[in-house]
Each structure stands twice: as C-alpha cells, then as structure tokens.
Amino acid sequence: MSRNLETYKIWAPDNALWTQWAKPVLFFWEPGLVNYFKLEIPEIKWIQSVDTHTMIIVDLPGSSGVSEALALARLGYRPVPLYNGVNSQTESTIVKVADIARALYKGADELSTYYIRSDAPPVFMLDSNRMSGRGKEPGKFDNRWCVFPQDMPSSAFLIRTGINKVIVRADSIQNDLSHILCRYQEAGIEIYLSKDEEIKKIPVVKPSMFKSLSYRFKTILGLTRNAAGGFGGHIPEPTQSSSSGVRYHGYG
Amino acid sequence: MDVFEFIIYFCSAVYSIIALCFWYVRITSIWPSENSNSIKYTLAFLPVISFAIILYTLKVLASFDVVGDIIYILFYILLGFAWLFIGITLVFYFFDLSWIDDVLQNRNKAALLAVSGAYLGIVIIYAGANVGDGPGWWCVLFAGGLGIVAWFIVSLVLNKYTQIFERITVERDIYCGIRVGSYFLASGIILARASAGDWTSFSMTIVEFLVGWPVLLLTLLAVLAERYYINAKKHERVENNYLISSLCLGIIYIIFAVISVIMYPLVENPIYGIISGLSGVVL
Numbered sequence: 001m002s003r004n005l006e007t008y009k010i011w012a013p014d015n016a017l018w019t020q021w022a023k024p025v026l027f028f029w030e031p032g033l034v035n036y037f038k039l040e041i042p043e044i045k046w047i048q049s050v051d052t053h054t055m056i057i058v059d060l061p062g063s064s065g066v067s068e069a070l071a072l073a074r075l076g077y078r079p080v081p082l083y084n085g086v087n088s089q090t091e092s093t094i095v096k097v098a099d100i101a102r103a104l105y106k107g108a109d110e111l112s113t114y115y116i117r118s119d120a121p122p123v124f125m126l127d128s129n130r131m132s133g134r135g136k137e138p139g140k141f142d143n144r145w146c147v148f149p150q151d152m153p154s155s156a157f158l159i160r161t162g163i164n165k166v167i168v169r170a171d172s173i174q175n176d177l178s179h180i181l182c183r184y185q186e187a188g189i190e191i192y193l194s195k196d197e198e199i200k201k202i203p204v205v206k207p208s209m210f211k212s213l214s215y216r217f218k219t220i221l222g223l224t225r226n227a228a229g230g231f232g233g234h235i236p237e238p239t240q241s242s243s244s245g246v247r248y249h250g251y252g
Numbered sequence: 253m254d255v256f257e258f259i260i261y262f263c264s265a266v267y268s269i270i271a272l273c274f275w276y277v278r279i280t281s282i283w284p285s286e287n288s289n290s291i292k293y294t295l296a297f298l299p300v301i302s303f304a305i306i307l308y309t310l311k312v313l314a315s316f317d318v319v320g321d322i323i324y325i326l327f328y329i330l331l332g333f334a335w336l337f338i339g340i341t342l343v344f345y346f347f348d349l350s351w352i353d354d355v356l357q358n359r360n361k362a363a364l365l366a367v368s369g370a371y372l373g374i375v376i377i378y379a380g381a382n383v384g385d386g387p388g389w390w391c392v393l394f395a396g397g398l399g400i401v402a403w404f405i406v407s408l409v410l411n412k413y414t415q416i417f418e419r420i421t422v423e424r425d426i427y428c429g430i431r432v433g434s435y436f437l438a439s440g441i442i443l444a445r446a447s448a449g450d451w452t453s454f455s456m457t458i459v460e461f462l463v464g465w466p467v468l469l470l471t472l473l474a475v476l477a478e479r480y481y482i483n484a485k486k487h488e489r490v491e492n493n494y495l496i497s498s499l500c501l502g503i504i505y506i507i508f509a510v511i512s513v514i515m516y517p518l519v520e521n522p523i524y525g526i527i528s529g530l531s532g533v534v535l
Contacts, residue, residue: 005284008284014287020358020359020424021358023357024283024284028283148353149418149421149422150353150354150358150360150421150422151358154422154423154424156423156485157423157424183422211418213345213346213347213348213411213417214345214346214348215348216344216348216350216353217344217345217348217350220353225352227277227278227281228281228283229281229282229283229356229357230357
C-alpha cells in the first residue's frame with residue numbers, strides 16, 4: 001500500500017462508522033518536511049471524557065485543528081478529516097494548508113497507537129481559514145473551500161446513532177457551518193460552542209439561502225474545483241486589460 | 253447545411269467533446285479508487301447507453317431526411333450530448349444533485365441512482381424529440397425543450413411535497429435514490445412521447461404535447477409513495493430495509509410510463525406523405 005493511502009486509512013479506517021464522510025483531499029500527495037514538523041498534542045480541559053451522545057466539530061485554524069482532534073482521539077473520539085482544499089506547493093496558495101497536511105501525516109503515527117471503538121462518537125475536523133483571503137485572484141492558487149450539509153451526517157443519522165448534542169470548538173460559527181447546524185437544531189439536537197475553556201449552549205441563526213436547492217451550486221461557482229477532487233486551481237493571469245474588462249489566458 | 257446549422261454543429265461538437273473528456277477524466281481520477289467500482293462503471297456506462305439510444309432513434313425513428321444522412325446523424329448526436337451535459341448542469345442547479353460532489357466525491361450511492369435516472373431521463377426526452385419528421389434542428393429543441401421544462405417542473409413539485417433531494421444528498425437514503433431514479437426515467441419516457449411526432453407548427457406542438465398528461469398521475473403516485481416512506485421512517489427506531497418495495501415501485505413507475513406511451517401511438521402527419529410523394533414525382 002502506498003504511504004498516502006496507508007496514512008489516509010489510519011484516519012479513515014474501513015470499519016469506522018464515520019469514514020464515509022472523511023475527505024481524502026489532503027492525502028493525495030505526501031507533503032514535504034513531514035519529519036521536521038513539530039506536532040504538539042495539547043491537554044484538553046474543556047471536556048473530560050468521551051460522551052457517546054456528543055459529536056464534536058473542531059473548526060480551528062491550520063494545524064491546531066489536527067492537534068485538538070488528536071487530543072480528543074486520545075479520549076476516545078473518532079477524528080474525521082473534512083479538509084477539502086488541495087495542498088499546492090506554490091507560494092501563491094490562498095489558504096495555507098501545507099501545515100495541516102504535515103500534521104495529518106505526522107499525527108497518523110500517533111493516531112495508530114490509540115484505541116478508538118469503531119462506533120466511537122466523531123470529531124469532524126475543519127479549517128476555520130477555509131474561506132479566508134480574496135478568491136479568484138489572478139495568478140493565485142485558489143483553494144478556498146466550504147463545508148456543505150452533504151459533507152456531514154444528516155440529523156436523522158445522528159439521532160439514530162444516539163447523538164443529541166453537538167459541540168463546535170471554534171471562535172465563532174461560520175456561515176457554511178450554520179447551514180448544517182441549523183438542520184441539526186431543527187431536529188432537536190442541542191448545539192454548544194466551545195471557546196477557550198467554556199462551553200455554552202447557543203441558538204443557531206438561520207442563514208440566508210437555508211435549504212435552498214441552488215445554494216450549493218451558487219457557492220461552488222465562486223470557488224475553483226480541482227480535477228482530482230476537492231477545491232483548488234490556478235487562476236490565470238490577465239493578458240491585457242481594457243475598459244471592457246479583463247482577459248484571461250486560454251479563454252479568448 | 254446552412255451557416256447557422258454549421259455554427260450549432262461546431263459549438264455542439266466542441267462542448268460535447270470537452271464535457272465528455274471532463275466526465276471521463278473525473279471518473280478515472282477518483283481516489284482512493286477501492287470500493288468505488290460500481291460508481292465508476294455506472295458513470296462510465298451512461299454516455300455509452302445515451303449514445304446508443306440517440307443513434308437508434310436517429311437511424312430508425314427520426315425525420316426522413318436524417319435517417320440516411322451520416323452528416324445529420326452526427327449533428328444530432330453532438331447536439332444530443334451538448335443537451336445532455338447542459339441538462340446535468342441544470343440538474344445540479346435546480347435539484348442540488350451533483351454527479352461530481354455527491355456521486356464521485358461523497359460516494360453517495362443514493363445520488364448515483366438518482367443521477368443515473370436523471371441522465372437517462374434527459375437523454376430519452378431528447379431522443380423522443382427526434383422522433384418524427386420535421387424541417388430542422390429547432391423543431392427538436394422546441395419539442396424537447398417543452399419536455400425538459402415539464403420534467404424539471406414535475407420533479408420540483410415532487411420535491412416540494414417530499415424533500416426527495418435533501419433525503420438523497422444529505423440523508424443518503426439509498427431506497428429513496430432507487431425510487432427517484434426510476435421516477436426520473438419513467439417521467440422522461442412519458443415526456444419523450446409527448447415531445448415526439450411530426451412537426452406541423454409551434455402551437456400544434458404544444459397541443460400535441462398534452463398527451464404527456466399521465467406524467468401528472470405518475471407524479472401524484474410518487475408523492476403518495478414518498479409520503480408513505482417519510483411517515484414510516486418517522487416511526488422507526490432502527491433503519492428498515494425498503495429494498496424490495498422500492499425496486500417494485502421503481503418497476504411500477506417504468507411500466508406505468510410504457511403503458512402511457514402505448515396508449516397514444518404516434519400518428520403519421522398526412523402532410524409529410526404528400527410532400528415526400530411530390531418530391532418523389534419531381535425527382
């Protein structure tokens with residue numbers, strides 16, 4: 001088995017209940033300098049032990065999300081990577097994901113030593129910087145991405161598996177995530193936000209275009225898909241400008 | 253072939269070839285590829301079966317000036333693929349059902365079944381619009397356009413009362429995928445018949461399109477069936493297996509569509525008999 005597939009399988013083993021939601025995008029290519037990358041797994045104080053009725057969403061910037069997820073895995077949670085932005089080796093990448101990829105590769109060794117039940121409650125891992133930066137900038141590698149309701153389990157599935165509480169580990173609830181959380185809230189699942197050491201129950205405000213059939217189509221139009229999966233692609237440089245607009249390589 | 257036809261020919265060819273390449277590149281670049289053979293082979297087979305359906309229609313059932321003309325047969329095949337890929341994009345826009353995101357990336361089998369049904373439904377409507385004599389490509393687009401608009405409307409009505417698209421893409425309900433995929437195909441068959449026939453005029457095409465009324469009955473049946481499954485699921489604690497009943501319902505939809513088509517056999521337009529007879533005398 002190739003190293004990238006092997007690493008992916010550690011994060012998304014075939015026998016785990018939540019593997020069907022794991023995204024392989026950051027495992028396509030092994031990032032460089034993995035051995036030199038320092039990954040520190042913090043001691044978690046905001047949660048003491050695994051609760052089979054609680055699902056966690058870690059929405060933190062960069063590799064800190066991986067560290068936090070590994071700390072939760074140590075308690076017995078199943079980490080599920082949902083990172084969907086392609087890692088490009090170029091400097092012009094809009095969302096820096098190289099450190100997340102390195103943390104995933106480095107953390108795989110650690111994760112493989114933990115005992116996690118196949119039906120353990122999940123920790124979904126997101127990068128809070130996923131939509132940061134200006135999109136579709138010429139000359140840049142646009143790997144911004146969004147999470148959609150289709151990328152996470154439905155409220156019916158969560159209830160069937162006994163989950164009635166969702167804790168979001170983040171500074172704030174991002175718009176794309178609120179589309180998912182609002183569905184959970186409607187189904188009677190309680191939503192909590194964990195910032196620093198405190199956890200408090202929050203009401204999730206219905207976002208615009210909630211349950212609109214064209215929401216995903218319109219959102220994806222503003223992003224750049226990658227042929228191999230996920231999001232990421234070079235935005236062509238303009239060849240000339242005029243009062244009528246900008247022309248791009250390859251598009252007349 | 254006039255200049256405008258040539259432009260349509262060229263645009264359809266470029267768009268179809270790019271879309272087909274994109275389709276197959278996407279399918280082959282799926283990673284990790286294990287456990288995804290059913291998805292890959294089903295998606296890979298759809299353009300092939302679509303080609304066979306369109307080719308058969310053009311060689312056997314199309315206008316008298318098309319069936320024997322290889323240039324026009326190729327023209328309508330390319331136009332058909334352009335129609336198909338635009339249709340699939342519209343399926344994403346109107347139904348939130350994406351072959352890339354749901355089927356390939358999320359490996360959602362329910363979405364695979366629904367997308368396959370939608371794909372074939374769109375192709376069959378186009379093939380139906382090619383059945384019968386007509387003076388040009390715009391007759392095909394007009395009659396087929398009526399069919400595809402009606403197809404989108406009835407599917408959206410079905411979703412309005414049963415949230416089928418949310419249940420397929422978010423809940424990944426495979427049984428709902430079977431039923432909806434069959435519904436897409438069955439409604440496509442009925443509306444293909446409605447789009448078929450010899451061309452007389454725009455207004456007559458609309459009048460003749462009304463033979464597709466059984467699609468309303470089919471939609472009503474599908475609404476009732478989906479409401480039943482929604483209520484049944486609400487009261488269960490563990491997920492039940494609805495495979496057999498969903499397959500049976502899917503077959504019932506298709507049989508209903510076939511009966512609807514048989515009910516209204518195509519009527520030969522007497523004007524075309526006169527025209528072809530006259531042209532035979534002149535020649």
